[in-house]
Amino acid sequence: MLGEQQLAVDLVLHAVEQARQADSKQVIIVTGGPGSGKSVVALSLVGELARRGRAVLHATGSRSFTQTLRKVAGHRAPRVQKMFKYFNQFMSAERNSLDVLILDEAHRIRETSVDRYTRAELRTDRPQVDELIAAARVPVFLLDEHQIVRPGEMGSLEQIEEYAKSLGLTSRHVHLGEQFRCGGSEEYVLWTKRLLGLAEGGPVPWPGDPQFEVQVADSPEELERLLAGQMERGYSARMTAGYCWSWSNARDDGSLVNDVTINNWSRPWNSKSDRRVGDAPPAPLWATEDGGFNQVGCVYTAQGFEYDWNGVIFGPDLVWRDGRFTVKREANRDPDLKNTKKISDIRVDLLIRNIYKVLLTRGMVGTILYSTDAETKQALHSLIKTK
Known part of the structure; x- marks a missing residue:
């Protein structure tokens, strides 16, 4: 890991321990262009936090990306495969049930998690970003604002910062300035x-x-x-x-x-x-x-x-x-x-x-x-x- 990548990992690890000790909550946002190492940071965090015994999950809004991660990272390990989720799987999650929720490709966050398959009792206007922030003591958003490609996608730095602020939460931002792809x-x-x-x-x-x-x-x-x-x-x-x-x-x-x-x-x-x-x-x-x-x-x-x-x-x-x-x-x-x-x-x-x-x-x-x-x-x- 290089430069800002290691900084981002260290920041999250420190925030996790701080949140556990102080019973607090903090939002971390990592931005960077294509190939800047966002997913390297994400997977490094999943591995390190799991080794430390912390409750951690990885989530994306991409079927292709999630299934590939399940296949590669979870090869021969069904337990590991279950660590890779989708953004819309936290509608009924218990508040702060996770230490960390790694939200890769967060530019694909949608306005709500509701779709045609959503059960009636879960159909609300609750913003998807609210569900994701609520699920963990330290939600970590990794995004590239120039990769918002669908109507309804709203995962920008400003939107996440503003929503965290509206909840009375502090947020930290790390920009991955290097280009590795x-x-x-x-x-x-x-x-x-x-x-x-x-x-x-x-x-x-x-x-x-x-x-x-x-x-x-x-x-x-x-x-x-x-x-x-x-x-x-x-x-x-x-x-x-x-x-x-x-x-x-x-x-x-x-x-x-x-x-x-x-x-x-x-x-x-x-x-x-x-x-x-x-x-x-x-x-x-x-x-x-x-x-x-x-x-x-x-x-x-x-x-x-x-x-x-x-x-x-x-x-x-x-x-x-x-x-x-x-x-x-x-x-x-x-x-x-x-x-x-x-x-x-x-x-x-x-x-x-x-x-x-x-x-x-x-x-x-x-x-x-x-x-x-x-x-x-x-x-x-x-x-x-x-x-």
């Missing part, structure tokens, strides 16, 4: 945020970085071929895209429909199933199991994961016009973004930019970009000079 290239993450209009200064040409490679493909066939070449060299690779194509259910025989169609090239989205479908891995394990390269992943299956080489397809919902990226809401097919009465154009604009920011920052060695829009592809070529 993307080959350690802080330059690439900042460049991506400026490219998408998520940071001041506007788009600039990619300056290059010996630790990270960025390329532009002229067709989906070229994108796939370049990534396949990296896999032949022993690297891992995946293709992702904006949600701009329909997403069909599997056929009766279990085969996947080639929904992502660009000219003569087509591939299926990742499987919706929790079980392997032919060569396609289960949906939660698309990013980590063999066979995932043959499907296109969306933000909901890619978020929280990393692979060596990252291929990103810009769909028609984000195009380059007049020197910057412009969101075309009508081109997006995500059902969560369709309700124009409940979700404003301004909100959708930010969510779509955040979605592409997540997709663009999954790679550890390099990223290859392709756009279905000719003007956008030309702009990407002008910004990224491939050696």
Whole structure:
């Protein structure tokens, strides 16, 4: 563990002992960009606190992330698997029943835990953040505000701090400033945020970085071929895209429909199933199991994961016009973004930019970009000079 990562761990461990001795409660918030080590901090805390005999659980709002953690960390240990929960599993938790609740990917916290499966007696307007704070003496929120990608997600630093303050609780904030994913290239993450209009200064040409490679493909066939070449060299690779194509259910025989169609090239989205479908891995394990390269992943299956080489397809919902990226809401097919009465154009604009920011920052060695829009592809070529 390095720098602020160790600081965050030490802060939580100290807060836990302080809360136990003083019978008090404290909220800790850890922020950082993709690959800054939030999940390293989270899993280190789970292991250390469990060894110390403290009551600790880990929770996320991501089915893919939670199931992967259960499989990897809980391999051959059902007791460990039970330590990994979802945010909506604390609706009826006893107050302060845990010493620590580690809330990884906390930018995915929702307004309430209620969904269509919630039992009638649990259906209330209680905020999900209230349930999570109440469940532990030291709730620890780990988040990246630029990864809020769905309507109803509200896990920002300001929101959590304000809610803790409204409860009369103190909160501590640690920012993980280092960038360990993307080959350690802080330059690439900042460049991506400026490219998408998520940071001041506007788009600039990619300056290059010996630790990270960025390329532009002229067709989906070229994108796939370049990534396949990296896999032949022993690297891992995946293709992702904006949600701009329909997403069909599997056929009766279990085969996947080639929904992502660009000219003569087509591939299926990742499987919706929790079980392997032919060569396609289960949906939660698309990013980590063999066979995932043959499907296109969306933000909901890619978020929280990393692979060596990252291929990103810009769909028609984000195009380059007049020197910057412009969101075309009508081109997006995500059902969560369709309700124009409940979700404003301004909100959708930010969510779509955040979605592409997540997709663009999954790679550890390099990223290859392709756009279905000719003007956008030309702009990407002008910004990224491939050696």
